[in-house]
Amino acid sequence: MLEQVLAALVGIFFAASIYLILSKAIIRMLLGVTILGNGVNLLIFTLGRVSREVPPIVSNGELQPAAGFANPLPQALILTAIVIGFAMFTFLLVLGYRAYQELDADNTDTMRVAEPKDAPRPPLSY
Amino acid sequence: MATTAHTIDPGDLPRAMLDIATSLNDWVIILPIVLCLMGGAFLLLVREWRGAQLGLTLVFLAAIAALEAQLFVRVLTDGPIAMTMGNWLPPFGITFAVDVLGAGFALAATIATIVVVISYSADTMQREVRYGFYSLIMLLLAGVTGAFLTGDLFNLYVWFEVMLIASFGLMIIGGRKIQLDGAVKYGFLNFLATTFFLIGLGYLYGLIGTLNMADIARVASQTNSPAMIAVAGLFLLAFGMKAAAFPLNAWLPASYHTPDAAISALFGGLLTKVGAYALLRTMVLMMPAAREVLDPVITTIAVATLLLGPMGAMAQTNLRRAVGFIVIGGIGSVMAGIAISGLFGVAGGGLYAIHSMLTMTALYLVAGMIEQVTGTDDIRRMGGIYRASSGLSILFLVLVFASAGLPPFLGFWPKLLLLQGALLDNDGLLVAAILINSLFTSIAGARIWAHVFWRNGREGEAPNAINPDLKPVAAAVKRPTIFASAVLVALILFLGLRPNILLESAQIAAVGLVHPDRYTAAVNLEVPDK
Amino acid sequence: MKTVIFRTIAPSLAAIMLVFSVFVLLRGHNEPGGGFIGGLIAASAIAIYGIAAGVDEVRSAIRVRPLNIAAFGVFIAGLSGLLSLSQHVPYLTGLWTFFSVGAGEVAISTPMVFDIGVYLVVLGTVSAVALALEETEDDHA
Numbered sequence: 001m002l003e004q005v006l007a008a009l010v011g012i013f014f015a016a017s018i019y020l021i022l023s024k025a026i027i028r029m030l031l032g033v034t035i036l037g038n039g040v041n042l043l044i045f046t047l048g049r050v051s052r053e054v055p056p057i058v059s060n061g062e063l064q065p066a067a068g069f070a071n072p073l074p075q076a077l078i079l080t081a082i083v084i085g086f087a088m089f090t091f092l093l094v095l096g097y098r099a100y101q102e103l104d105a106d107n108t109d110t111m112r113v114a115e116p117k118d119a120p121r122p123p124l125s126y
Numbered sequence: 127m128a129t130t131a132h133t134i135d136p137g138d139l140p141r142a143m144l145d146i147a148t149s150l151n152d153w154v155i156i157l158p159i160v161l162c163l164m165g166g167a168f169l170l171l172v173r174e175w176r177g178a179q180l181g182l183t184l185v186f187l188a189a190i191a192a193l194e195a196q197l198f199v200r201v202l203t204d205g206p207i208a209m210t211m212g213n214w215l216p217p218f219g220i221t222f223a224v225d226v227l228g229a230g231f232a233l234a235a236t237i238a239t240i241v242v243v244i245s246y247s248a249d250t251m252q253r254e255v256r257y258g259f260y261s262l263i264m265l266l267l268a269g270v271t272g273a274f275l276t277g278d279l280f281n282l283y284v285w286f287e288v289m290l291i292a293s294f295g296l297m298i299i300g301g302r303k304i305q306l307d308g309a310v311k312y313g314f315l316n317f318l319a320t321t322f323f324l325i326g327l328g329y330l331y332g333l334i335g336t337l338n339m340a341d342i343a344r345v346a347s348q349t350n351s352p353a354m355i356a357v358a359g360l361f362l363l364a365f366g367m368k369a370a371a372f373p374l375n376a377w378l379p380a381s382y383h384t385p386d387a388a389i390s391a392l393f394g395g396l397l398t399k400v401g402a403y404a405l406l407r408t409m410v411l412m413m414p415a416a417r418e419v420l421d422p423v424i425t426t427i428a429v430a431t432l433l434l435g436p437m438g439a440m441a442q443t444n445l446r447r448a449v450g451f452i453v454i455g456g457i458g459s460v461m462a463g464i465a466i467s468g469l470f471g472v473a474g475g476g477l478y479a480i481h482s483m484l485t486m487t488a489l490y491l492v493a494g495m496i497e498q499v500t501g502t503d504d505i506r507r508m509g510g511i512y513r514a515s516s517g518l519s520i521l522f523l524v525l526v527f528a529s530a531g532l533p534p535f536l537g538f539w540p541k542l543l544l545l546q547g548a549l550l551d552n553d554g555l556l557v558a559a560i561l562i563n564s565l566f567t568s569i570a571g572a573r574i575w576a577h578v579f580w581r582n583g584r585e586g587e588a589p590n591a592i593n594p595d596l597k598p599v600a601a602a603v604k605r606p607t608i609f610a611s612a613v614l615v616a617l618i619l620f621l622g623l624r625p626n627i628l629l630e631s632a633q634i635a636a637v638g639l640v641h642p643d644r645y646t647a648a649v650n651l652e653v654p655d656k
Numbered sequence: 657m658k659t660v661i662f663r664t665i666a667p668s669l670a671a672i673m674l675v676f677s678v679f680v681l682l683r684g685h686n687e688p689g690g691g692f693i694g695g696l697i698a699a700s701a702i703a704i705y706g707i708a709a710g711v712d713e714v715r716s717a718i719r720v721r722p723l724n725i726a727a728f729g730v731f732i733a734g735l736s737g738l739l740s741l742s743q744h745v746p747y748l749t750g751l752w753t754f755f756s757v758g759a760g761e762v763a764i765s766t767p768m769v770f771d772i773g774v775y776l777v778v779l780g781t782v783s784a785v786a787l788a789l790e791e792t793e794d795d796h797a
Contacts, residue, residue, distance in 0.1 A: 002194070010389045012198070021318070021494040026310065028411065029314060033314065033317060033321070036318075036321055037321060040321055040324050040325050040328060043325065043328045043329075044324075044327075044328035046332075047328050047329065047332025048331065048332070048333060049332075057688075060686070065138055073331075074331070075281055076462050076469070077327075077328075079325060080280070080284065080463070080652065081283075083692075084284070084287045086293060087287075088290070088317050090311070090785065091291065091294055092313050092314065095294070095306065095310060095313060096310065098154065098301075098306055099307065099310050101308060102303050102306055103303060103307060108310075111307050111310065111311075112307075113303050113304045113306075114304050114307040114308040114311070114380055114381065114383070115379075115380050119444075120443045120444065120504070120506070121443070122440065122441050122442060122443050122505075123443065123505055123506045123573075123577050123585050124585075146747070148744055148745055149743035149744075150741070150744070152746075153741060153747070156746075156747045160734050160737065160738065160747070163730060163734050164730070164731055164734040166730070167727040167728070167729075167730035167731040168727070168732070170723060170724070170726075170727035171724055171727045171728060171731065182694075209746045209747065210745065210746060211746055211748045211749075212747075212748045212749050212750065213740075213745045213746050213749040258723075261727075278728070356728070403735060429657075478713050592791055
């Protein structure tokens with residue numbers, strides 16, 4: 001049952017993030033990318049099989065965790081993805097802020113410094 | 127699992143650790159990456175000691191190149207080797223597995239990096255050195271090398287991100303407006319691509335419960351269930367975006383011309399090829415059955431990329447943007463290799479990517495020199511360099527021919543393999559696209575050459591008016607830049623004239639990918655029976 | 657932000673947090689904890705001290721540049737893996753030695769060195785970012 005709820009939640013996350021990424025404002029796109037990252041983490045968590053079991057920690061004096069322990073691998077994957085996603089988010093946030101200051105634009109339509117709108121026609125001789 | 131932990135005798139537990147000693151020789155697998163990371167950290171520690179930065183970087187890079195050359199020779203003669211981190215039994219630990227494809231890519235990447243570092247050495251401003259320029263280059267190389275040598279899919283994701291964060295830093299060094307603009311587009315789209323990769327990874331783990339590449343090849347290579355095809359499609363989307371294949375190529379011409387020419391050269395040489403490598407690895411080695419189903423899609427992408435790359439290059443006035451489109455056209459050849467996918471296709475695609483690493487790096491470096499000589503990035507205002515420096519025009523022409531795939535230059539051999547493969551498949555569309563790509567690339571390159579070198583003056587002026595903006599090459603371009611580019615072009619010429627070793631290695635790499643028995647055997651998977 | 661209460665408490669709070677971060681780092685071997693979370697706690701201590709006393713004060717107090725701390729962390733983390741070179745085991749294999757100090761036994765291991773490296777990387781990068789952000793806030797004030 002929980003799987004279906006989580007799957008629906010992942011769907012909602014993806015829908016919201018796609019809506020935000022399609023926006024023209026950099027800050028909204030950034031929020032969209034972050035929500036997408038969180039949706040993906042939840043997806044990996046759900047795909048690693050949800051089980052309400054004991055934590056995968058070996059107690060003192062024992063050789064293996066208690067029977068029926070949860071799968072630790074999705075947690076490790078998600079932790080890595082969260083850290084990386086956080087680093088990317090910070091970088092893109094600072095970059096977006098700098099772009100907002102320097103280019104005076106939070107609108108991707110007006111960000112045309114690298115690709116000028118009235119680009120000259122290619123050379124026509126030869 | 128039924129017995130409680132208290133009564134378990136250690137001998138009853140399933141084996142989790144290796145109990146055979148690791149040979150000292152196997153350390154060549156991991157040392158290049160460790161050296162990149164530790165070298166980068168060391169350079170950051172001593173970044174106030176600016177005089178030594180360049181020398182130390184070159185020492186580290188030379189050591190890495192020597193290790194990778196040794197690794198390449200070893201996998202060429204003895205077959206793939208693997209090492210699982212932390213003494214865990216594969217597939218529980220993170221495995222690094224090296225075959226001819228990975229070792230060859232890593233070696234070519236290091237050579238391209240050395241050339242870029244030497245060529246940039248005289249131009250690097252003190253300020254950039256303080257901001258950790260060389261540390262970022264080492265970090266970028268660590269990401270690229272790690273991606274080529276790893277045998278674990280999630281680890282590949284981590285190296286992608288290492289590479290991405292280093293390339294962000296390099297792209298905005300200097301902080302000009304145009305760089306910020308390019309970096310926003312580059313950053314968002316590449317981050318999105320790695321997120322798609324992560325989605326595919328999550329599904330794959332949910333489906334088969336392993337992320338070790340050899341284990342995936344063992345378990346899932348013959349599966350073509352709809353879920354597996356969806357995973358392959360997600361990988362195709364993510365890596366196609368990374369490799370800048372049509373229609374996901376928009377970020378490359380929007381950003382690659384914005385940083386300094388040497389950094390463009392590094393990016394143009396290395397970054398898209400990592401995506402191409404990941405496609406070869408996933409599509410051919412891990413999920414060939416799913417690739418078979420996606421074949422029409424990959425063929426369409428390959429044909430569109432092959433044709434639209436050089437056509438984009440013809441339509442540009444900015445020199446380095448035009449070169450960016452030529453890079454995209456080259457990715458089309460690698461995609462064609464994946465679409466053909468037999469032994470010829472894989473050998474051709476892999477060899478083309480190696481050729482592309484060297485040639486595109488050199489092409490960007492020469493484009494940077496042209497910009498320095500003419501003081502502009504506009505093709506229409508560059509005319510007349512032939513008179514000023516015939517040497518520069520020869521370098522550029524060799525590279526244009528090499529990227530178009532005209533004999534006897536380096537690009538000819540992989541295209542020959544691709545054509546052979548496409549003919550064997552009776553795939554007329556791909557044969558035509560590969561040939562037309564060569565024609566269009568030579569037209570685009572020759573047009574640039576004619577405008578920049580052959581024409582005397584600038585466009586709109588009398589044909590024999592001398593271009594007053596030209597500076598003498600010796601004054602405008604630093605000597606290390608000329609030297610490094612010339613050496614790289616000489617290497618490309620030499621490899622084009624003596625292609626035997628490359629062709630043989632490409633065949634061995636292709637056999638290794640199409641029949642991965644030796645690769646999976648090297649990883650030493652033991653089927654857990656408990 | 658710079659109230660008298662906050663300014664008085666911040667130094668002792670930062671000191672307690674720094675000690676606690678080392679505790680969390682070392683506890684991470686057998687219990688929940690570890691270098692990553694310890695490094696975050698230590699970086700928060702530095703950020704709090706920076707808000708209270710000003711960025712220049714922090715920079716002179718920690719003496720080393722935050723990015724150098726991070727670079728040193730990467731360096732020793734890489735080094736801790738290289739130690740297994742001598743034992744004919746793969747990279748990053750855990751090696752342990754035990755010392756008896758007084759009544760108890762102390763375990764020294766390469767995973768601990770690696771974890772200290774992680775601690776330093778997180779401490780260095782996060783406090784570098786925090787201090788840079790606090791510096792720009794000071795400029796605007």
